[in-house]
Structure formats: C-alpha cells, structure tokens
Amino acid sequence: MNDVIPWFFLTLAAAGLLTALFFLWQSIRAALGVVEVGVGDNADRDRARLLERKAALVDGIADLRFEHDAGKITTEDFAVVDAQMRAEAKEVLRALDEELTPYRAEAERLIEAHL
Secondary structure, eight states, rough: OTTTHHHHHHHHHHHHHHHHHHHHHHHHHHTTSSSSSTTTOHHHHHHHHHHHHHHHHHHHHHHHHHHHHHSOOOHHHHHHHHHHHHHHHHHHHHHHHHHHHHHHHHHHHHHHHEE
C-alpha cells in the first residue's frame, strides 16, 4: 500500500502535465491562426461577418459625419462617401433580415399565442 500512493500521485501529476501541455499547444495553434476557435457552421460565420460589417459601417458613417463637421472633408466628398456607405449598410441590413425570414412566422405565431 505504501508503494501505491506515490505512484498514484506521480501518475496524476503526469496526466495533469500532459493535459496542460495539450491545452497550451491548442492555444498556441489558435493564436497563430492554424485552427479557428469556436467555429460553428457557415451560417454562424456569415452572420458574424455581416454583424461585424454592420458595426464597421455604422462607426464609419459616424466618423465620416464627425470629419465633415470638423471641416476635414468637403460637402461634395461627404455626400458621395456617405451615400456609398449607406447603400452598403442597407445591403448588409437586408441580408441580415433575409436570414431571419424563416423564423418570422413562428415568432408571430408565438406572439399571438401569448397575447
């Protein structure tokens, strides 16, 4: 019995060390871009990209307005770039809405049932 206890803890420590090394290796691979972390299906990735693009466009429009108000951008340039960014934002919002179309009928049914 006295010989078993040290071997038990030695085995437990070795298993813990190997587990820690495995997770360290996975973290390094993820940091270097070898593997993607938390990747779902393509629909999730596409939706995440659309949401990121939407946020970037909203920020860009706000920054553009600030630059125009500060006098760094002419009114003509502002009008052109603002129209382009707003058109792209509309496309992104339309794409996000299209993804929700299959769920609208179910949502409306649940709302009616609840009311």
